[in-house]
Amino acid sequence: xxxxxxxxxxxxxxxxxxxxxxxxxxxxxxxxxxxxxxxxxxxxxxxxxxxxxxxxxxxxxxxxxxxxxxxxxxxxxxxxxxxxxxxxxxxxxxxxxxxxxxxxxxxxxxxxxxxxxxxxxxxxxxxxxxxxxxxxxxxxxxxxxxxxxxxxxxxxxxxxxxxxx
Amino acid sequence: xxxxxxxxxxxxxxxxxxxxxxxxxxxxxxxxxxxxxxxxxxxxxxxxxxxxxxxxxxxxxxxxxxxxxxxxxxxxxxxxxxxxxxxxxxxxxxxxxxxxxxxxxxxxxxxxxxxxxxxxxxxxxxxxxxxxxxxxxxxxxxxxxxxxxxxxxxxxxxxxxxxxxxxxxxxxxxxxxxxxxxxxxxxxxxxxxx
Numbered sequence: 001x002x003x004x005x006x007x008x009x010x011x012x013x014x015x016x017x018x019x020x021x022x023x024x025x026x027x028x029x030x031x032x033x034x035x036x037x038x039x040x041x042x043x044x045x046x047x048x049x050x051x052x053x054x055x056x057x058x059x060x061x062x063x064x065x066x067x068x069x070x071x072x073x074x075x076x077x078x079x080x081x082x083x084x085x086x087x088x089x090x091x092x093x094x095x096x097x098x099x100x101x102x103x104x105x106x107x108x109x110x111x112x113x114x115x116x117x118x119x120x121x122x123x124x125x126x127x128x129x130x131x132x133x134x135x136x137x138x139x140x141x142x143x144x145x146x147x148x149x150x151x152x153x154x155x156x157x158x159x160x161x162x163x164x165x
Numbered sequence: 166x167x168x169x170x171x172x173x174x175x176x177x178x179x180x181x182x183x184x185x186x187x188x189x190x191x192x193x194x195x196x197x198x199x200x201x202x203x204x205x206x207x208x209x210x211x212x213x214x215x216x217x218x219x220x221x222x223x224x225x226x227x228x229x230x231x232x233x234x235x236x237x238x239x240x241x242x243x244x245x246x247x248x249x250x251x252x253x254x255x256x257x258x259x260x261x262x263x264x265x266x267x268x269x270x271x272x273x274x275x276x277x278x279x280x281x282x283x284x285x286x287x288x289x290x291x292x293x294x295x296x297x298x299x300x301x302x303x304x305x306x307x308x309x310x311x312x313x314x315x316x317x318x319x320x321x322x323x324x325x326x327x328x329x330x331x332x333x334x335x336x337x338x339x340x341x342x343x344x345x346x347x348x349x350x351x352x353x354x355x356x357x358x359x
Contacts, residue, residue, distance in 0.1 A: 006166060006169070007169045008173065009171045010171060013170065013173070037260065040179075052207070052208055060212065062257075064213075066221070066253075066256060142246070149357075149359070154232060159353055161347075162230045
């Protein structure tokens, strides 16, 4: 169950990007991130340059994982929503499908109620796309798949080059 | 679980440094952070206690360059080594692509190494992985210590699947890149196979 690679293609990526772009505008938020549960950023919308997105993705996933642990300790499957209130900016974190995390950063130009409402709608759309990605990963894992990976010819030389040898 | 984005042509891999308390996991990634080209390294995030012991994890993103037209990025994580942080260790292994086990060569720590490998096997299993098949490297750290056990003895005790074994002194950077490279090689070869 754990070793299915998450492979994102142009078409799905565009769809995800479009949904979170719309969510960012409709919820009057500053930035929206879509993050994988293992800590990798998938897509972003808004003023992303002001934030260290890579660290945000990793820490969000860590936060969600720790919260998952807490949920299990009290007999819950998971907590699907986390909210952090700051002096100026707030963080709304929610689980999308089985493997996505949606992060919305907003200030007083929006409200928790509006963000929650818009996130709910977008989450359904995002979950459908994740479902498609998941199904394809499953199909690709089958030997009958005709999907040809561009990585089928990675050589030792390619790897040495990464390390500057 | 490697994340491949064909749209932005990126491959992201997660590597976890595992081992008993004070074996040098954080020292490994601190050294990589210091040596890496500032344009290619991300910020080193450390969630540590007041005494600088890892509380949840250390995290370092590294942009490595291109493979087959894809930008390769490694996400390096360490786990807290102290025995009572087992829940954290389990969470951090979630979705990992490769594991580097950092063993402490000092004789009084040999048992702690063995216990930690057993703990790793259990926690990997709980995350759906098999310690016998996941990309894996054994680093024998602190080889410069006067109480370091002989190499052959450590190999007999800790090596179990013909995995790459690297001698290291992480505080001086010795063996650090070699260890990372040995793990990266297995992950990328795995990508080739899958």
